Amino acid sequence: MTIRYPNGNQFHEQPTSSGTHNDSINFSNRGMTLEDEINKSNQYYLREGIAVIHKKPTPIQIVSVDYPKRSAARIKEAYFRRASTTDYNGVYRGKYVDFDAKETKNKQSFPLKNFHEHQVEHMRQCLSQQGICFAIIKFMSDQAVYVLKATDLIAYWDAQRTGGRKSIPRKVIEQEGFLIQYRINPLLPYLQAVDSFIE
């Protein structure tokens, strides 16, 4: 349930200032990244036995490690590597679920450069194994979050290579995608979209 002001802006509950801060009824997402919002939703899905979906750790190339006596190994030099898959996967209702999450400041379209070739290739591979693949796209200007099927994303990705546009128009995302309304718990009930894909 999303609460909106008369002008259409989304209402965000004030963080409680009392000492007994109740996390479960505070659905303010100000300052949270989309990743935080999804992680929080996944924690809810896990706790309630609804789905087991985790973000994969960031891939790191480790160059040098110290092993001090009596304390934890300390990584002294390492570099970020580019992920060869999407960031999230798991299992829901017996189905393999795989997705990536991207925010954009653009208002009228979603730039394809937010994705890497490897990630799109990974989605193709998962689709061919009957996995459920999609992107969660957030337009930061008005906090609108959509689930877009990987097949729709791939169609634009492939068209781009043959001279097509470098972004997906927001109107297409609104028409083809699934709008996710912020709720209390889970914060982003994106598995509603997966339900619609399964049924």
Place this chain on the structure above:
Amino acid sequence: MTIRYPNGNQFHEQPTSSGTHNDSINFSNRGMTLEDEINKSNQYYLREGIAVIHKKPTPIQIVSVDYPKRSAARIKEAYFRRASTTDYNGVYRGKYVDFDAKETKNKQSFPLKNFHEHQVEHMRQCLSQQGICFAIIKFMSDQAVYVLKATDLIAYWDAQRTGGRKSIPRKVIEQEGFLIQYRINPLLPYLQAVDSFIE
């Protein structure tokens, strides 16, 4: 197909010494860890369009990062974190597949201390979502590799808590598990076991 000497030891093909080293017919696994063997098998499964299964990156807690001009961000201080899930997951024949791989130098049993509570808990959660969960266990003494269903592992795990033994007897693994014979490609055809679970 495993080739064995008359004394039962496994035959390992000599690495080719010619300049045109053909990786696809070299199935020597000397010096490879079980992780290497599984990664190599997963690469084959991926390349052939059979399954999409990846090892998750090692989780790292990053403390300090340098952002030098004109070069890649350098992680200066970080620590290894304990994984809250198993190491491998993916999709095969429309099914969610989730497992961990462990080697033991023990000859007669597999010590349960190779697993952490979090990993076993994760397996329970995946099973409740109808995921296919198991452990790949390698006895290093004779290079025998078994796929053991998570349900079997969990039965021993739970019994251990109420005073049961701290390891799974090898005989039980031989009886309940699925022996994986080394092959050329994939090196470890462990999805054979998954086939038997699905059917």
